[in-house]
Amino acid sequence: MSRTIALRDVSKRYGRESYAVERVSLTVEPGEFLVLLGPSGCGKSTVLRMIAGLEDITEGELYLDGEYANHVPPRERDIAMVFQSFALYPNMTSRANIGFPLRLRDPATDHEPQIEATARMLAIEDLLDRYPGQLSGGERQRVAMGRALSRHPSVFLMDEPLSSLDAKLRGHLRAEIARLTEELGVTTVYVTHDQAEVMSLGHRVAVMRGGVLQQVSSPRDAYALPSNVFVAAFIGTPRISLLEAVVHAPLDAGMSLDLGGQRLALPEPLSIDHQLLRIQQGRPVVVGLRSETVRIAPPSQARPGEVAMRGIVEHVEYQGHEALVHVNTGSRPAVVADLESARPPAAPGHRRRPHGNSLGPLGRRVMGRLSGAVATLEPPQSSSAGDAGVDPDRRGVRSDLVVRTGPQVRVRAGAQVPLLVDLAQLYVFDHAGRRICPAPDGLPDLEE
Incomplete structure (x- = not known):
């Protein structure tokens, strides 16, 4: 039997320190597979532990099947967890580990x-009489999953299991987890920072x-x-290229994005999405x-x-079925350190810790790697034939x-390579x- 999990403005704070989790509201429907995704230290494991009852909730409310559950002891929540560290008892066989909660x-x-039925489900019947020290990493994780599955919990929590x-075994066990949770129909919350797991496992992320x-x-x-x-920036491999620009939308001419010495002209007639850029006239944006x-x-x-452009190849990653070509287009890098404020607007009377409007150290590192600019390259005014369209001062700068x-x-x-950019996917x-x-979502339909 699956359960509904509902978090209502849930926060976690340790002493007088800043919030580890702040005002998270989230509902997981019965039988749903929800993935919590984010960088290390973003609070996703803390959310999981609050659902399990392993962490107290500082503020907000947790409901299980509509019943208030903040103070329900962990053993009474009918929740099973699988951890990254396997957490098997080393002095017990696989059989004893699986049967322990029973x-x-x-x-x-x-x-x-x-x-025996759980072992058959996970194809580990021949491992039941072995100890954890006699098993490989993948086999130990299967046993850990078997221990969680054996008592048929109503909620399944997985913390980066x-x-x-190794990569090959991860791919195999991803498929096994997807099959098992689909067969059992159990509500599952899965914590990861691996995008492949998000795309292959989750109903929602x-x-x-x-x-x-x-x-x-x-x-x-x-x-x-x-x-x-x-x-x-966080979802997608390779990561999206982020490019600094300024919108130019004169009434008597076409719209373009100024990328510092070069402009990306938007084709006429403008799409509805591109028409919305007019209100950003003269403002800095990120492409x-x-x-x-x-x-x-x-x-x-x-x-x-x-739209056509040019660039200089800096590096090529050959990956068998495809290649990733890293190109230096000679455009101005974007400055994105203070681009985004992560915090939602404060409710009246609700006090918050100061946080500014910064992406923080991790965000700055991420954005630093992604900074760049792309433009429709105009015919070069002064450059050698081999470097057409690329500012000589940018030679040697990373792609x-x-x-x-x-x-x-x-x-x-x-x-030097010629490039074509699909502006419909801008x-x-x-x-x-x-x-x-x-x-x-939610903008009026401009065609009506």
């Missing part, structure tokens, strides 16, 4: 049939930063429609381009909505754009980091 709950009953395993919930949506929407620049929106091709092969290509495209470091964020293009 014996604890009902010592007089023979639990062997239930243990695959992070200590909740992105956190600095203890604050940033976005709750399907994994597809979190990737395609990030609510702010942090979500855009985002994902690797699949740019391709290596000459201007003669441009499709409708694509500002990543292009995803097929393995058949062969380029070398130092070569992201634009305002000075506060909020997405303004594509248009946020």
Whole structure:
């Protein structure tokens, strides 16, 4: 039987220190698989532990199936947890580890049939009489999952259970977890910082930063429609290229994005999303381009909505089925350290710790790696033939754009390449980091 989990303005604070989690409101429906995603230290594991009852809730309310549960003891919540560290008893066999919670709950009953059934579900029947020290990492994690599954909990909590395993085994166990949770229909909350797990496991993803919930949506929407620049930068491999720009929208001419010496002209007639950029006239914005929106091709092969540009190849990552080409377009890097405020507006009378309008140290490191600029390159005014379109002063500066290509495209470091950008997949964020293009939900339909 699955349960509903509801958090209402839940916060966690340790002593007089700043909030580890602040005003998180979230509902997990029965049978849903929700992934909590975010960088280390963002508060996702703390949220999980508050649901389990392993951490007290400083402020706010927790409801399980509509019943107030802040002070319900952990053993009475019918919740099972799987940890990153496996947490198996080293002096017990796999059989004893799986059966431990069953014996604890009902010592007089023979639990062997239930243990055997759980082992068959996880394909570990031949490991039941081995001790944890005799098992591999993947086998120990299966036993840990079996211990959690054996008593048929109504809620399943997983705290980065695959992070200590090798890549091949992680992929295999991801598929196993997806199959098991689908079969059992148990409500699951899964904590991770691995985007592959988000995309392959979750019905919904909740992105956190600095203890604050940033976005709750399907994994597809979190990737395609990030609510702010942090979500855009955190989700996606390789990470999105973020580019500084200023909007120019004169009434008597076409709209363009000034990227510092070069301009990206938006094609006429303007799409509805691009029309919304007019209100940003003269204001700084951040443009985002994902690797699949740019391709290596000459201007003669441009499709409708694509704009030509050039760049110098800095580095090529060959990955077998594809290649990631890191390009220096010679454009001005974006300054994004104070781009986004993570905190929601304070309710009247609600006191908060000071936080400013900064992304914080982690955000600055992330954005520092992503800074860059992309533009439609005009014919060079003064450069050598080999460096057309690239400012000589930018030579040697790290790449500002990543292009995803097929393995058949062969380029070398130092070569100039022609690029085509699909403007239909252009992201634009305002000075506060909020997405303004594509248009946020809730805006009026301009065609009506």
